[in-house]
Amino acid sequence: MAKIEDYALIGDLHTAALVDRTGSIDWLCFPRFDSPACFAALLDTPDAGRWRLGPSGGARSTRRRYRGSSLVLETEWDTPDGTVRVTDFMPPRGNHPDVIRVVEGLEGEVRMTSELTLRFDYGSIVPWVRRRGDELEAVAGPDSVWFWTTAPVEGRDLSSVSDFVVREGERVPFVLTWGRSHEKAPHRPDPFHALEDTLEFWRDWNRAETVEGHWEEAVTRSLVVLKAMTYAPTGGIVAAVTTSLPEELGGTRNWDYRYCWLRDATYTLQAMLLSGHLEEAGAWREWLLRTVAGDPGDLQIMYALDGTRRLPEMELSWLKGYEGSSPVRIGNEAAGQLQLDVWGEVLDSLFLARQAGLEKEDDSWNLQKALMHHLEARWQEPDNGLWEMRGDRRHFTHSKVMAWVAADRMVRSVEEFGLPGPVQRWRRVREEIRADVLANGVSPTTGTFTQSYGSDNLDASLLLIPRVGFLPFDDPRVVATVEAIQRDLTQDGFVLRYRTEESSDGLPGSEGVFLACSFWMVDALHGIGRSDEARALFERLLSLRNDVGLLAEEYDPVSRRQLGNFPQAFSHFPLVVAAHHLTSGGGERSDDADGHEVQEG
Numbered sequence: 001m002a003k004i005e006d007y008a009l010i011g012d013l014h015t016a017a018l019v020d021r022t023g024s025i026d027w028l029c030f031p032r033f034d035s036p037a038c039f040a041a042l043l044d045t046p047d048a049g050r051w052r053l054g055p056s057g058g059a060r061s062t063r064r065r066y067r068g069s070s071l072v073l074e075t076e077w078d079t080p081d082g083t084v085r086v087t088d089f090m091p092p093r094g095n096h097p098d099v100i101r102v103v104e105g106l107e108g109e110v111r112m113t114s115e116l117t118l119r120f121d122y123g124s125i126v127p128w129v130r131r132r133g134d135e136l137e138a139v140a141g142p143d144s145v146w147f148w149t150t151a152p153v154e155g156r157d158l159s160s161v162s163d164f165v166v167r168e169g170e171r172v173p174f175v176l177t178w179g180r181s182h183e184k185a186p187h188r189p190d191p192f193h194a195l196e197d198t199l200e201f202w203r204d205w206n207r208a209e210t211v212e213g214h215w216e217e218a219v220t221r222s223l224v225v226l227k228a229m230t231y232a233p234t235g236g237i238v239a240a241v242t243t244s245l246p247e248e249l250g251g252t253r254n255w256d257y258r259y260c261w262l263r264d265a266t267y268t269l270q271a272m273l274l275s276g277h278l279e280e281a282g283a284w285r286e287w288l289l290r291t292v293a294g295d296p297g298d299l300q301i302m303y304a305l306d307g308t309r310r311l312p313e314m315e316l317s318w319l320k321g322y323e324g325s326s327p328v329r330i331g332n333e334a335a336g337q338l339q340l341d342v343w344g345e346v347l348d349s350l351f352l353a354r355q356a357g358l359e360k361e362d363d364s365w366n367l368q369k370a371l372m373h374h375l376e377a378r379w380q381e382p383d384n385g386l387w388e389m390r391g392d393r394r395h396f397t398h399s400k401v402m403a404w405v406a407a408d409r410m411v412r413s414v415e416e417f418g419l420p421g422p423v424q425r426w427r428r429v430r431e432e433i434r435a436d437v438l439a440n441g442v443s444p445t446t447g448t449f450t451q452s453y454g455s456d457n458l459d460a461s462l463l464l465i466p467r468v469g470f471l472p473f474d475d476p477r478v479v480a481t482v483e484a485i486q487r488d489l490t491q492d493g494f495v496l497r498y499r500t501e502e503s504s505d506g507l508p509g510s511e512g513v514f515l516a517c518s519f520w521m522v523d524a525l526h527g528i529g530r531s532d533e534a535r536a537l538f539e540r541l542l543s544l545r546n547d548v549g550l551l552a553e554e555y556d557p558v559s560r561r562q563l564g565n566f567p568q569a570f571s572h573f574p575l576v577v578a579a580h581h582l583t584s585g586g587g588e589r590s591d592d593a594d595g596h597e598v599q600e601g
Helices: 191-206 216-228 262-274 278-292 341-355 364-378 397-417 423-440 460-464 476-488 515-527 531-543 569-583
Strands: 008-011 016-019 024-029 037-039 050-055 063-066 073-079 082-089 098-117 128-132 135-140 143-149 154-156 159-167 171-180 554-556 561-563
Touching: 008 073, 008 082, 008 216, 050 073, 050 082, 073 098, 082 191, 098 191, 159 171, 171 191, 191 216, 216 262, 216 569, 262 278, 262 341, 262 569, 278 341, 278 364, 341 364, 341 397, 364 397, 364 423, 397 423, 397 460, 460 476, 460 515, 476 515, 515 531, 515 569, 531 569
Parallel strands: none
Antiparallel strands: 008 016, 016 024, 024 037, 024 050, 050 098, 063 073, 073 082, 082 098, 098 159, 098 171, 128 135, 135 143, 143 171, 154 159, 554 561
């Protein structure tokens, strides 16, 4: 089984596939990110579905890269008989999703094998395959997949296999297209025209870049990944394209991340705004407004790509899990948790959007007032916290700070934009929350902020206190907290979310260091004046990216492996923001919408 960091991403802004170093696509959901997978070898064995295309024998590639700033993947093998390249991509969606692979002989001649093993519904259904002219059609229930190539194809062990030789200068295309089984055959794209169209799409998109300097490649690649994880019809951005990649190898902390978290809202907007991608920022804001509309009491922490609220969680018992890490889950019952910080995240992001000029003349202010009115009545309640702890509810310090953020942004919206509202009441609420946090969220013995009231435990979310403007970076309590987390909540210099053995999160086992939290530490160190340490940590974090610039959710410093769902938006957002923060000052605060160019790092 490939390591998590062995995978590269291709996608069409509706769904995505993961390709390993042997040329095997081990994960793909059709037609959306959150649809059932037709290739699920990532979470089991090859019999759960995959498509391997590479030199016969299955060798690892010699090198691979994305072509320029695109999402077109080039994988090359040097063999004793010659050199071959496979170009993998998914054209931006037309009427149907396509996966296109082009084999190109670069030198000599290489014997190649394509082995297509389709298994619908997460590896549980073997489709009925039949030949339709020069194509194969695989059908099961509502799904059909059409497969075409100029190479010979034969059925073998419930797979469609092509054995062929490619010589220097030759190109052999493969096209895989999904459609609904009750509809007529989808249009088959010309693979070579589609390649040029895909490259042109990414060239056009990257023209909006405002990034220059030493970290240009890292920031640009992260932005391309985030764009690839955007569901184009709605503007929602999935947290990751996978489910159930473990936070501990062999453990049970395996969750479905193919949904949109409200907590990502401010980071999403800020990363896009700072980098000049106003259209994406605007689309995300529109998704956010549509999704949270309704009764403020029904606000959830996450939603489906189209704003669907119900995300029932279930286990897929027939899949063994990545490296035996079970259970494999789909859906996410954490959607029903009470996490008070999301009200603050939503109101913070909408304030940021208005500050950036994205606000339109609509009813969003009335929605914001309703959200604030609801929060006024609930901010004193215990909750599950931003880490979605499945233990008892507590008074998490971060949740209270974000309630303060909600009140602060509403007050400032009245003061700075002249919007109508009970500003005197909101000011009183803001001061009441601030006093409560300072009285109960700071340890009297250490002078540091604590994970929850009445506890001395640390939590990486405390690094966000100056970022959201609750206190300045130079406040002694902020400095003490940053230094305590750096000293007591790190492993090999990288930041843990919290100590699982101390925090009673309701789950067995442990987890790796959390990459987003480590980027927060970069911001915090820079903010308290320790910029050399911040830059050194940022460079170390960049070194954890795989060979094509991707990051998972977590990292294990002992095994030196990436952990958790992949690629992780919540790792790439703070990378972009930290780069701006370190170089130009843009992004220091979550309410900073000013775009700045990233200069030499």
